[in-house]
Amino acid sequence: MYTSGVERPSSHQRSSKMKSFITNTLSDFFFEYETPRQVLVRSRRVGVVCRLIQLGVLAYIIGWVFIYEKGYQSSDTAVGSVLTKMKGVSYTNETGEERIWDVADYVFPVQGDSSFVVMTNYIMTKGQKIEKCSELSNSSRCSSDADCEGKSERTGDGHITGKCLVNTTKMCEVLAWCPVEDDSYIPDPALLMSAENFTLFIKNTINFPEYGVTRCNLVEGIDNQYVTSCLYDPKTSPLCPIFRLGDLVQLSGFNFSTIAKVGGAIGIIIDWTCNLDHAQSDCKPIYSFHGLYGNPNETDKARASVGYNFRYAKHYMEDKQEKRTLLKVFGIRFDIIVRSVARKFDIIPTLTAIGSGVGIFGVATVVCDLILLYLLPKREFYNNMKFKVTETMEKEPLDFQVKSEKFKSEKEVSKE
Template identity: 60%
Template sequence: MGRLSDCFSEFMFEYDTPRMVLVRHKKVGIVYRLIQLGVLAYIIGWVFMYEKGYQSVDSVVSTVSVKMKGIAYTNEKNNSRIWDVADYVFPHQGVGSFVVMTNYIETAGQKQGNCTKDGVCKSDSDCEKGKSMEGENGILTGKCVEYKDTLKTCEIFGWCPLEDDYHIPDPPLLMAAENFTMFIKNAITFPRYGVSRSNVVPFNKSCIYHKDTDPLCPIFRLGDLVTMAGFDFRKIAVKGGMIVIGIIWDCDLDWSASHCNPTFNIHGLYGVDSLSTPGYNFRFAKYFVEDRTEKRTLMKVFGIRFDIIVLGMAGKFDIIPTMTTIGSGVGIFGVATVLCDLLLLHFMQRRNVYKSLKFKSAEDEGEAQMITVGGREKATRE
């Protein structure tokens, strides 16, 4: 119990106060200054210059609109056709995520009725009535009917004739899409600082974006975007793909707002050698009535999906983060003292002498006489 009381007394009634000891030692002095120099370089170089610890920051608020230009010509099965923006962009222009069609499979004149499908059957029992087949646009009628003279197949009820999507056109039908142009209009604001900017600055309307020669031009050639994403347009146009266009605003508002301009980062959402299923496609139908019968033209569209993402941060001088950073830096300087104390008190030959100079103990009751015990000065009452 007495020992516990002594421990409690030492914990409750002792107070540590720093003691200044001047030590003249070349090695320790050099280590001390080198550590201080390293801390100072870190604070000035990294915290202030690189991380801009003297600034407060604000996130970007933005809006994006896109306009496509270009036409394509196809002549599939002696059916000549011109494709313009209204035909090959889905959905309509003006959003930050859209698809540009590069290839398609067209199934014209479909109407609801009975037709045959691929696959072989021997009797009606092989065709379960009412069952829907995966990948087919109908349900089984329960009949096994003749197909291609010697073969029989299950009959289905659905949109006939059935779509044949096993043979994808190659080369892609809209190879001309490589030369389509995309105009990206991006307006942003940093509400905390009341600064608004746009990527549409005075520019030559015939310019085409190039990261080195024309990095601020808002007009992009589709073939260039695909190349910058790491793909070959000829290959990706067959089955489609997905590409992200990142617009990055990194602004230092301690300078004029005219220096606040975007940079573009273009990359694909999967690698060239990705094991995941590549491509991008969807279907839509155009309905019409012919001879009082509803019909449709089914389109399976392969295209490049573009997702436009805007990221941004602005910084400006602020006294509060500046003082906080300075205070943190001053605190880090204490690392030099801690390390040098460890060196002096535990690794130097005269460590016991340094300990006796570094640590003292004093009592506030009665008269005390300072004596040295084990290299450390302590006070005892007479």
């Protein structure tokens, strides 16, 4: 049988070579370190550009990320509650009828919610009972029953019976709470102008669950004696929880006499921005006031729906018949909004911010490389210094093979 002059390696030799290959590969992986080659370029223009970019990045990291955005801290939002209490009494003498209005009469609702209405003006319709009477709307004018039959009024006061009261009011007859309300005239000045001197007490408690911190707007130094005598002032008493309604309206940018006539809305914002790296006693509320709507003569004369009003009724029995007193209430709606955020040092966001900042420093290298390789007159020289170009040959020369074998043997000796 014919055999070749070259002997095939045995299985033992193949496994030995494979083992040697794996050993060399692992050795190269664990015991060698590669680092990129760097070229030092002495150029004033490139050096200045590089340092300016690096300074800009450094200013961004320190100024924006760390100082302004607090990138070295984690944050938490609080949960909390708001309790309110009004104080004050108002006196009215309408058509010779004296009346006293206290908290139970002019605050809606009376439970002390964070959103409530203080009545400042009203239109009262007494002794209403369900019966047939004349409508008051101008759109209900008629000259015969035909004008009222099958008619329906979106803003009407009751159910149109189809009968025209030709001999009296020349209006369609309705089945409603009669006499129907006449709100064509709004009392001016407002009937409860004394509401300007009412006081509002706000108690706000918040909790930051992430940090286990609970704070109240009755901060350190505010005791019963202080609360009974203080009145909020943004300069002299910024932490007092007692607010005069007239001051709230003024601080929100409105005029009390105008907003009291037709009503309006005011937002009270309690801002808790706390740095818990400092003492907890430094975590204090800041109050701000914003007019939401009101004073149409001073803000938007073309506004279609002005002020704030609603109706409510007090029912009672008289001569075995149900009756009611209807009030159209004009008032100031207060919405108390709590905004809160607490920050505290955390190593995770700190390292993240530093890592992202270090990555941005690479922008300087990219820009300077573009200047070196494409804009400067010596760009060809810099290109040759930065990059080493090699060409792959189809067959290696004999002297290159000898040098390669010699290099490999020297490398193996150095490893031993």
